[in-house]
Amino acid sequence: MIEAILDLREWRETAASPSAIGRAWAAIQSSLVGQLPVAAEALEVRAEGGIARLWIVSTPSHEPIADDTPLLLLDVVRNPRLMYVCRDCGEYGPLRCQKCEDEEQPARLCSKCAKTILDELTAYCSRHLPLCECREGCPEKANFRCRKCRRLFGTHQQKAHPRDPETSYCANCHWVLFGRCQPCAELRKQRLGRSKCGFFRRDTGERCALPLCWEHSQQWRAWGQDNRGIPLCPEHVKALATVDLESILLSLLTTKPPISDRGRPMPLPNLFRVRKLLKTCRSRPESFRTILEAVQRLEPDIESRGRERLSRDYRYMRESYGEALADLAQKEPMFLEQIRDYYARELGSGYGSAILGAEVIERWKEKGQWRYRVDVRTSLTNRGHLIGPGGQRIKPLQEKYGIRIDFDGGQR
Ligand SMILES: [Zn+2]
Ligand SMILES: [Zn+2]
Ligand SMILES: [Zn+2]
Ligand SMILES: [Zn+2]
Ligand SMILES: [Zn+2]
Ligand SMILES: [Zn+2]
Numbered sequence: 001m002i003e004a005i006l007d008l009r010e011w012r013e014t015a016a017s018p019s020a021i022g023r024a025w026a027a028i029q030s031s032l033v034g035q036l037p038v039a040a041e042a043l044e045v046r047a048e049g050g051i052a053r054l055w056i057v058s059t060p061s062h063e064p065i066a067d068d069t070p071l072l073l074l075d076v077v078r079n080p081r082l083m084y085v086c087r088d089c090g091e092y093g094p095l096r097c098q099k100c101e102d103e104e105q106p107a108r109l110c111s112k113c114a115k116t117i118l119d120e121l122t123a124y125c126s127r128h129l130p131l132c133e134c135r136e137g138c139p140e141k142a143n144f145r146c147r148k149c150r151r152l153f154g155t156h157q158q159k160a161h162p163r164d165p166e167t168s169y170c171a172n173c174h175w176v177l178f179g180r181c182q183p184c185a186e187l188r189k190q191r192l193g194r195s196k197c198g199f200f201r202r203d204t205g206e207r208c209a210l211p212l213c214w215e216h217s218q219q220w221r222a223w224g225q226d227n228r229g230i231p232l233c234p235e236h237v238k239a240l241a242t243v244d245l246e247s248i249l250l251s252l253l254t255t256k257p258p259i260s261d262r263g264r265p266m267p268l269p270n271l272f273r274v275r276k277l278l279k280t281c282r283s284r285p286e287s288f289r290t291i292l293e294a295v296q297r298l299e300p301d302i303e304s305r306g307r308e309r310l311s312r313d314y315r316y317m318r319e320s321y322g323e324a325l326a327d328l329a330q331k332e333p334m335f336l337e338q339i340r341d342y343y344a345r346e347l348g349s350g351y352g353s354a355i356l357g358a359e360v361i362e363r364w365k366e367k368g369q370w371r372y373r374v375d376v377r378t379s380l381t382n383r384g385h386l387i388g389p390g391g392q393r394i395k396p397l398q399e400k401y402g403i404r405i406d407f408d409g410g411q412r
Contacts, residue, residue, distance in 0.1 A: 001070040002070070002071045004056050005073070005074050005077060006024075006075070007042065007077045008021070008024055008052055008076060009077055010050050011052050012050040014079075015076060015078045024049060027048070028047055028052045028054075031045040032045060033067055036062065036063075037054075037065060038062075039058055042055045084108050085108055086108055086110035086112075087107070087108050087109065088110070088126075089113055094111070095114040097124050098122055098124075099125070099128035100128060107125075113125070113126070115129040115141065116143075117144060117152065118143060118168065119145070120145065126141075129141045130152050132154035132156070133153060134153055134154070140154030140155070143155055144168045146170040146173050147168060148177065151170065157171050158170075159174035175211065176196070177194075180192065180193055182210045182212070183234060184213055184216065193211025193213055193216075195211070195231040196211055196212065197231055198251055199230070199233070200250035201247070202247055202301075207251070207254060208235075208236055212233055216234065217231040218234075218237045220232055220251075222255070223257060230251055230255045240281040245278075245286065246298050246301070249291075249294055249317075250298065250301070253302070253310060253314055268317055270320065270324065271291060271292070271320070271321040271325065276361075278291070288324070292322060295321055299318070327363070328360050328363075331360060332358055332359060335358045335360070336358040338397075339358060339374075342397045346393060347393075354380050355376060355377075356379055358374050360372050360373065360375075361375050372403045373405075373406065376407050378408055
């Protein structure tokens with residue numbers, strides 16, 4: 001019996017399966033008849049399918065091969081390149097698109113047709129290469145993963161670490177991490193500006209975002225003195241005094257709230273706190289009504305942005321501010337009447353009519369009940385009588401109606 005090795009390295013069809021080998025064998029078998037086998041030499045067959053060689057390992061005789069010569073194929077040598085063919089160009093395809101494989105589609109790719117993400121081992125076909133995540137609908141293909149936010153981006157977003165060119169960041173993270181404080185730069189100082197101005201510019205539709213060092217970032221303490229507020233650049237600290245209220249409200253709505261002790265984002269400051277905050281920075285006082293009206297004017301602006309969290313926060317603001325104002329419209333005249341009646345009874349009708357107005361300046365909940373701080377305007381120069389020694393006259397009034405009273409803006 002002749003023992004031989006079939007060499008299909010120059011055979012065009014990929015001899016990847018037993019049936020493919022069978023087809024190649026059938027195509028060359030008849031051409032072997034009549035050839036003389038010599039050990040350690042090859043018989044060659046040229047056929048339509050390419051060139052096949054039969055390497056003779058051992059042969060019992062020196063007879064030419066006949067139709068019925070028994071022949072044992074010890075092995076088949078195949079072109080390894082042909083085992084893995086790039087499904088796009090037909091070249092050697094050692095890589096695979098994982099997504100195609102998951103879809104049970106041909107997944108083999110050559111190194112030219114395969115797309116990769118910098119520093120990552122996964123290969124993609126051009127259809128499955130993820131898109132840049134810089135914004136919705138960016139058509140660019142992703143080619144790196146940002147070291148900080150871990151999202152995928154295309155080249156147009158790629159920024160290197162200032163001291164390590166191998167490490168890439170998206171434009172936003174790069175600038176959050178390495179942006180220089182602008183006011184410092186104007187003073188020819190180089191300082192990182194980790195804090196970014198949170199003022200919402202309606203002209204650009206985005207936050208000012210000027211990088212600021214600690215020294216140049218002032219905080220608008222919307223969530224109380226002890227919490228991080230909205231960082232502002234010097235220009236926008238000044239702007240607070242005169243800019244439209246909508247811009248301030250938008251800045252508030254688009255700033256990430258600080259996290260409370262209980263680990264949750266702090267709620268938006270209520271109508272009362274907002275007015276109090278505005279008092280310290282506006283050139284003229286704002287009423288609850290002007291604030292609510294500004295909130296209402298924002299609606300088309302907010303809804304056109306189509307940002308779910310922003311819309312939700314906005315609706316919460318509009319509803320809770322609206323509710324607070326409606327409550328005040330009812331409570332203020334009631335408190336005025338109650339306070340007048342009380343002093344008329346206690347001190348005589350002259351004192352009752354000396355009470356000119358009552359304005360709620362704060363509202364909070366105690367044991368599930370609303371409590372109010374009321375600023376009471378009087379025509380009196382000495383309000384000591386209204387308070388009484390040790391507060392004994394004002395206390396029953398405050399307790400009865402659940403209010404705290406300030407007279408004439410807190411003057412005694
Ligand atoms: Zn694919
Ligand atoms: Zn290819
Ligand atoms: Zn992009
Ligand atoms: Zn990033
Ligand atoms: Zn600075
Ligand atoms: Zn700014």
